[in-house]
Amino acid sequence: MVLEFFRNQKYITLQQELEGRDIPEGTWIKCERCGEILSNKELEKNFKICRKCGFHFRLNAIERIKITVDEGSFDEMDAGLLPVNPFGLPEYEKKLALAREKSGLNEAVVTGEGTIGGFPAVLVIMDPEFMMASMGTVVGEKITRAVETAVRAGKPVIIFSASGGARMQEGIISLMQMPKTVAALARLGEAGLLYISVLTDPTTGGVSASFAALGDVIISEPGALIGFAGPRVIEQTIRQKLPEGFQRAEFLKQHGFIDLIVHRPELKETLALLLALHHREEK
Amino acid sequence: MPAIMEFEKPLQELENKISELRSFAQEKGIDLANEIAILENRAREVKESIYGNLNSWQKVLIARHTERPNTLDYINYLFTDFIELHGDRLFNDDPAVIGGIGRFGGMAVTVLGHLKGKDTKENLTRNFGMAHPEGYRKAMRLMKQAEKFKRPVICFIDTPGAYCGMGAEERGQFEAIAKSISVMATLQVPVISVVIGEGGSGGAIAFGVSDRILMLEHAVYSVISPEGYASILFKDAARCREAAEAMKITAQDLFELGVADQVISEPAGGAHRDPEIATKNVGEALTETLKDLLAVPAENLTSQRYEKYRAIGGLA
Numbered sequence: 001m002v003l004e005f006f007r008n009q010k011y012i013t014l015q016q017e018l019e020g021r022d023i024p025e026g027t028w029i030k031c032e033r034c035g036e037i038l039s040n041k042e043l044e045k046n047f048k049i050c051r052k053c054g055f056h057f058r059l060n061a062i063e064r065i066k067i068t069v070d071e072g073s074f075d076e077m078d079a080g081l082l083p084v085n086p087f088g089l090p091e092y093e094k095k096l097a098l099a100r101e102k103s104g105l106n107e108a109v110v111t112g113e114g115t116i117g118g119f120p121a122v123l124v125i126m127d128p129e130f131m132m133a134s135m136g137t138v139v140g141e142k143i144t145r146a147v148e149t150a151v152r153a154g155k156p157v158i159i160f161s162a163s164g165g166a167r168m169q170e171g172i173i174s175l176m177q178m179p180k181t182v183a184a185l186a187r188l189g190e191a192g193l194l195y196i197s198v199l200t201d202p203t204t205g206g207v208s209a210s211f212a213a214l215g216d217v218i219i220s221e222p223g224a225l226i227g228f229a230g231p232r233v234i235e236q237t238i239r240q241k242l243p244e245g246f247q248r249a250e251f252l253k254q255h256g257f258i259d260l261i262v263h264r265p266e267l268k269e270t271l272a273l274l275l276a277l278h279h280r281e282e283k
Numbered sequence: 284m285p286a287i288m289e290f291e292k293p294l295q296e297l298e299n300k301i302s303e304l305r306s307f308a309q310e311k312g313i314d315l316a317n318e319i320a321i322l323e324n325r326a327r328e329v330k331e332s333i334y335g336n337l338n339s340w341q342k343v344l345i346a347r348h349t350e351r352p353n354t355l356d357y358i359n360y361l362f363t364d365f366i367e368l369h370g371d372r373l374f375n376d377d378p379a380v381i382g383g384i385g386r387f388g389g390m391a392v393t394v395l396g397h398l399k400g401k402d403t404k405e406n407l408t409r410n411f412g413m414a415h416p417e418g419y420r421k422a423m424r425l426m427k428q429a430e431k432f433k434r435p436v437i438c439f440i441d442t443p444g445a446y447c448g449m450g451a452e453e454r455g456q457f458e459a460i461a462k463s464i465s466v467m468a469t470l471q472v473p474v475i476s477v478v479i480g481e482g483g484s485g486g487a488i489a490f491g492v493s494d495r496i497l498m499l500e501h502a503v504y505s506v507i508s509p510e511g512y513a514s515i516l517f518k519d520a521a522r523c524r525e526a527a528e529a530m531k532i533t534a535q536d537l538f539e540l541g542v543a544d545q546v547i548s549e550p551a552g553g554a555h556r557d558p559e560i561a562t563k564n565v566g567e568a569l570t571e572t573l574k575d576l577l578a579v580p581a582e583n584l585t586s587q588r589y590e591k592y593r594a595i596g597g598l599a
Contacts, residue, residue, distance in 0.1 A: 137596040179492040183468040213461035228456035229447035
């Protein structure tokens with residue numbers, strides 16, 4: 001009875017809010033795809049997936065680590081590496097300060113070692129809440145260091161990509177992070193070590209066109225936007241609207257660019273299985 | 284006659300006057316040699332002053348100039364016995380990328396690059412030098428072939444960027460660029476890239492992972508076009524002049540940043556005014572660079588290349 005009462009209460013409140021088109025932050029969230037109103041609490045329990053349509057909301061790095069890495073096993077690397085502003089742009093300085101404050105992170109990627117289902121791996125998690133996880137000097141550097149650590153330690157690498165591409169404010173230095181990270185992964189490959197690339201929404205530009213595309217196994221979350229150019233840029237170029245589903249994970253799988261699409265609740269298990277299948281006993 | 288850029292107009296007026304005087308002198312049989320010499324002197328001064336004080340945006344315009352020597356010009360001037368090779372063996376042959384085998388200073392090398400057209404018709408065929416995935420895949424095939432036969436690779440970079448169309452995305456533009464970067468990073472033969480005009484973003488870096496990056500004096504190389512930067516960061520594409528300045532995209536900027544290893548001088552007035560001198564300068568720089576790289580033991584090449592990119596940005 002009491003429960004019923006509360007449920008009703010919420011329902012009523014919701015209606016009022018909907019009419020005002022103003023949903024207070026922190027309590028309710030509207031599904032970006034189907035418009036379903038979801039409680040934050042429920043969403044969190046459900047891996048941030050809409051219960052109605054299965055839409056995968058974006059995760060920040062901390063949320064990703066929580067649902068992927070074995071509890072208490074994550075050991076962060078280079079957390080203190082601060083962003084750089086090579087051309088001293090005042091606007092960029094402000095943007096960085098804001099992003100750091102908002103995300104609680106120093107840069108758009110978190111790297112570290114941990115275990116998944118008991119199997120050790122070096123992990124790289126990009127955080128779309130930090131300037132759309134664009135790749136500048138420090139993002140490239142942290143990824144490269146993480147991969148180099150894996151080469152030294154003989155461990156596999158898993159990178160969760162999410163990025164709008166290269167960070168324009170760092171100009172050509174951002175572009176140079178593409179060969180830097182790719183070259184490090186080439187060394188990982190030469191060492192016979194596994195690299196799993198997990199693409200999440202969105203993975204585009206200089207990130208999709210570098211390390212994200214080069215996994216031994218490439219996994220994507222359902223519905224993730226993956227491509228080189230963003231849809232708006234393509235539409236401006238070809239002067240027509242893109243068809244529904246263009247550049248989405250399902251489209252990419254159909255065209256042969258990703259191995260599998262995995263729903264978030266099964267992702268940890270899938271990663272553990274892949275790590276197990278590649279696990280080499282210490283000699 | 285090259286198309287005239289706004290800032291070149293004072294020079295153009297002088298050059299017009301000189302040719303008028305010449306024909307007038309010839310027609311009337313009068314000796315105007317002194318007057319002409321004075322004007323020619325003046326024109327030289329104006330040319331040097333304009334081209335010695337270019338801002339970043341003016342360099343963008345020069346880098347994009349349609350009369351500027353393109354990859355095919357460099358191939359024709361600098362390489363003998365060139366045989367163009369076609370196709371990626373997977374889907375298609377991309378006319379925005381040209382590649383093949385030829386001799387440079389007598390030595391067999393693989394040469395490839397983006398190819399812009401000289402006029403609208405040619406540019407429509409060449410897609411303005413904007414490659415599709417099959418272009419990068421053709422280039423990768425030629426690079427691996429060079430490695431097999433132990434030939435050095437020379438890449439010419441001249442592109443607004445990788446093409447942003449539906450077919451390009453369907454066929455995995457991102458994968459083609461990523462793979463090309465990976466192939467170049469691990470190639471067991473010397474690789475040299477020369478930015479001859481526009482080095483546009485991912486489309487450029489796909490041919491730009493090399494032992495040495497050379498840039499022509501008025502070439503530019505950037506993460507996004509100044510127009511793109513202005514429209515995203517300033518919300519106004521018209522502020523591209525300002526963007527070009529802020530982005531640090533000139534050969535001189537990139538040399539300072541440690542991205543370009545050498546800046547190759549252009550003739551006064553730019554490569555488009557005297558393609559012969561421009562190509563000759565590039566040839567000399569390539570000869571020197573190749574000589575240096577051929578002296579490096581093959582097993583050290585890739586590790587040196589690794590360290591080169593590792594060091595850019597100064598955090599390593």
